[in-house]
Amino acid sequence: MTTENMDRGDPLSDDERAELERLRAASAARTHRNGHPLRWTGVGILLTLTGILLFGTVTARFARSEIFDTDHYVATVAPLADDPAIQNELADRLTTAIVTHVDIAGLTAQAVDALTENVSQLADRPRISAALSSLPPLVAAQAESFIHQTARSFVAGDEFAQAWISANRLVHQSLVGIVTGQTRPGIEVDADGTVSISLQPIVAKVRTELDARGFAFADRIPEIDTRFVLFESTELPKAQRIVRALDRAANILPWIAAGCVIGAVRLAPKGFRLRALALAGLSGAISMIALGVALIITRGLYLESIPSDTMSPDAARALFDTVVTPLRTGMRAIAALALFIATGAYLAGPSHSARTVRQEFRRLPDAIRSRRGDGKPSAAEQFAARHRTPLRVAVLTVAALALMFWSYPTAMVVIGIAAAAGLVLMALEGFARSDPEHESS
Template sequence: MNATPDPTVNESMDTSAVVSKQSPADYQRVFPKRLRSVLSGILIVIALVISPVAITTSWAKNELASTDIFVAQLAPLASDPAVQAMLTDEAVAAIEASVDLDAIASDLFDGLKTLDLPPRSAAALALLEAPAVAGARSVIRSTVQEAVQSDAFAGLWANTLRLSHEQVTGALAGDPDTALSLSASGEIGINLGPLVASVRQQLIDNGMTFATAIPEIDRIVPLGQSDAMTSARFGYNLVLQLGLWLPLVCLVAFSGGILLARRRARAAIWTGISLAVISALLAGGVAAGKLAALSAVTPDPLPRDAADAIIQAATVGLAQPIKLMITIGIVTAIVAYLSGPFRGAAALRRGTSSLLIRVRGAAERSGITTGGFGRMLHRLRVLTRVVVIIVALVILIMSRPLSGATIILVVLSAAVLLLILELLSRPELPVNGRGPGVPTAPEPTA
């Protein structure tokens, strides 16, 4: 008896055979693409998540590690009218608290009364006591105002900022040459060594030869205990490390994510847009934080307008990297679109290329050509483009403050320069011997 074949079994066997033959190839072809896409997405997400932290820690690192940047940002406060008014009020209050003008004037006029003056002169003298005190206060205030508004005070302010920053960062870094000392246990003290050395040198300069016998002093005068300062030292070192490495990690993650993407143009576009949006949100958060800090300041120790000036000066350096990241994000998205496989971008590239070809052709027919220099530019076109982009980025990074006008000017200048380089470049002669920029006849179709 012959058994009829089961078509289901045959179909299953055929399917298994097909799967067994195609699965390895499909696996080799599909799995790497999927793996690349997954890794690309992970790297881009990591870069986007840490980018605000990288921006903030990079700014904090510059503020903490660079005394020059710190002084450059806060030194202009000496010329701020609100800060000058606050300093004048505080200085006048301190002087009047130390000097009893009423008592001095009273003693002075009491002494004058003992001079046996005529009655009318004595009566007039009594009337002058209050105006004299008021005049003295006016002279003190005007003198303080002139001092605060002088160039000498601006220099003193900058030197004070520099010394304060160096002392604080030196203490946090454990520098033994700073006047402020912080032990590992959190004990704060004054290091007498630099002070004694300075006094010793001044005595020697003044002819006091006995000062040469003063030895070097290594003594710490303890001022108190602070566990918070120990935490501050840890935070200081942490910020220095994060500010150095996080931007590099962020850059590598962005680059790796885009390079691993299957559709690099789309990945670069969305990465650039996301970076710009996140940076803009960070700018909004900084603005909200400044408003919160300003509202928390009480007018008694610090007037509101002076507090606003100080907060603005302290955070002005953070606006620089935020603007830079927004610019990089937008420019990255635009460049990725223009160089990507999109209809609009392709049409624009064809139109630009056709225009450049016509301009080159017209110039060559008029006897104007870049010759060997143009051919060299064509061979090195990738290098020249990279150099232009790097120079533009360096200009943006070094521009302080970074304004919107500067960003637009640098970006447009870079675009125009790239266009000029493309125009000056001279592609190699085609095989048919026709010069560059001269359209060739279409080949006949079969």
């Protein structure tokens, strides 16, 4: 850029404008190095708090949704009714409960004894008794197989799916009592931290199904209150306190996190606020990575804490992975949003690579304007050019708040919000246009 161009009022060329922006960035960098170390220290503290608060926000909102939102909880656990591991576990549990309470071998032995006593010729009785001696264990084995097949068929049907949903809906009404240290009918918390639900209604339905299939011992099956373990943790009292604290903080943490981001951006030296916003996005992404690692560790500890005689490893994995699905969804949604904010703020910043991207993007709108023969930019275009940075920050902030306070954001919600914000930002870059005469004056 030459002083002659400035004196004549000629518009700046692209190279001259890029050089001017480079000099401004260098000047701002020198100002940062010489006079703003305390500002950046404060920014670092606020961004660290942002990551911690986002970690707590996602966890707290997950805990609250699973404990206090019955519809959401039922929607979360409903797929378990179709999970083969859960179906096998329930079929095994139902079969064991019935076989334990019905002595099929003993009843068969009694029937054999009655049959041999009615043999007319005493000489034939020992031979017949010897021939029938193997019948009770064979009948017991066949009966157990038949019971398991019937139970497996029942838990794979639509009737069980509805019964599973109804049972969990009723159980959920007692979950609040669990986290407050109280128990209610239908759900049980043992001293060792085991949380289980009653399968008595399902046993009754299986007994009815056995009777309909002609099972001779169906009328001998008593009222059985076997249980299906949902969770088992010796740390339940501590978890109760944590969940109650997270529930109270669920509505507060997002606002504090947003305040920390705004504070970090405002505290950053002038000319570096978009960089601070980009760092805030990275802080959020790192926080979600940390939450993912914590979830992996928790999963391992949970699976190790469930004895194999309480629940099969496959069923335990299916239960845990299904229940934490909303947490994984929220974690990924916030991570995607954070990376989107970091990328958007970086591309909107003063770096050479970001300027190159923006210049390349402006080529198409400039070509369209040149073909239309447009003259001076309109007032709206000049306004957008003068306030480009605040408008960028506003778009990114709205996108962040929209996703942060979305009740249960999915991947499609994240993609939709990010796409909408990206389109707005691209439209802003193409629409904003300064007055050349005003620039060169």
